[in-house]
C-alpha cells in the first residue's frame with residue numbers, strides 16, 4: 102500500500118478481510134493497533150469505567166476475530182461495521198447480569214438470508230458522515246454527540262443546554278443544511294429525509 | 300410498505316444504541332419490515348462509524364493485547380438457539396410464548412384484550428392489544444407517549460388508517476378512538492411511558508384495569 106492517501110479506510114477493510122480469509126493473527130494485531138484505542142475511547146465516552154471499557158474492547162475484538170466473514174465491504178465501511186459491534190457489546194456488557202432484558206441480538210438479529218443492500222449506502226460511504234462531523238460548528242456537533250454518547254432526546258438536550266427545543270431542532274436543521282452545500286451530489290436524498298423530519 | 304414511520308430522532312437514538320428497551324424492540328420490529336427506515340439507519344450507522352473514527356485514543360493497561368491474543372484460541376460462546384414462533388417479528392420472538400392465538404390474553408372488555416410483554420423495563424410498559432374486528436377502543440388520550448406498531452389487521456382513527464408495519468406515535472395531544480377494520484381482529488404492539496387515560500364516563504370506569 103503506497104497510496105498517498107493513507108487516511109482512507111482501505112487498510113482496515115483489508116485487515117478484516119485477511120482475518121476472515123486466513124485467520125491472520127498479524128492482521129488482527131494491526132487492526133487492534135489502529136482501532137483498539139478508539140474503541141476504548143468510545144466505550145468510555147458512553148459511560149464505561151476504564152476496566153469495563155477494556156472488557157468491551159476485548160469482547161469486540163473477539164467478535165471481529167470470529168465474525169470477520171460477516172463483514173461485507175460492499176454494504177458498510179470497516180469503521181461502520183466496527184461501530185455496530187462496539188455499540189452492541191456496550192449494550193450487552195452492561196446488561197448481562199439482568200434477566201429478561203433486551204439484548205443487541207434482539208434489536209439487530211443476524212440476517213437470515215442474503216442481505217441485499219442498496220448501492221446507496223456504499224456510494225455514500227464515509228463521505229456524508231465525515232462531512233457531517235467535520236463541517237459542523239461546535240454547537241451543532243455537540244447535539245449529535247449528546248444523542249450518540251448520552252442517548253439524549255432533543256427535549257432532554259434542550260433542558261440540559263437550557264435552550265428552547267426549537268433552537269435544538271433548528272441547529273440540527275442547520276447541520277443538515279450545511280451538509281447540503283458541502284456534499285450536494287450524494288446527499289440530496291438524505292437531506293430531504295432529514296429536513297422534513299427534524 | 301408501511302406508510303407511517305418512526306421519526307429520524309428516534310431512528311438516530313436507536314442506531315446510537317441508546318434504545319435498548321421495549322421501545323427499541325418496537326423500532327426493531329418496524330425496521331424488519333421497512334426497507335426505507337433501514338436505509339436511514341444505515342446512514343446513522345455511518346455517522347456512528349465516523350464518531351468512532353474521530354474518537355480520541357485511550358491507552359490500554361499493560362498486557363491487554365497479550366491476554367486478548369491468548370483468548371483467540373478459546374472456543375466461541377455457544378450461540379443462543381433462536382426460539383419463538385417464526386410468524387412473529389424476530390426482535391419479539393424470544394419474549395413471546397407461542398403465537399397470538401395461544402397467548403394468555405386478559406380481557407379489558409369482551410372486545411378488547413391485552414397481553415403484557417415480559418420485559419424488565421423501568422421506563423416503558425409494553426403490551427399487545429387485540430381489538431375485535433369492527434370494534435373500537437373507548438375514546439382516550441395519553442398521559443405520556445404511546446408508540447404503536449400494527450402487527451396484524453388494520454385500524455383507523457381520526458388521523459388515519461393504519462395497517463401491518465405502520466408505526467404510530469400518540470402523545471398527550473392525541474385524543475382518539477381506534478377502531479379495528481371489520482374483516483379481521485387488529486393486534487398492535489404498544490409501548491407507553493404512562494398509562495392510557497380514558498375520557499368518557501365508561502372510559503373512566505375502565506381506567507383502573509389499565510394500570
Ligand SMILES: [Zn+2]
Pocket residue numbers: 301303304305329333334335336337
Ligand atoms: Zn419505516
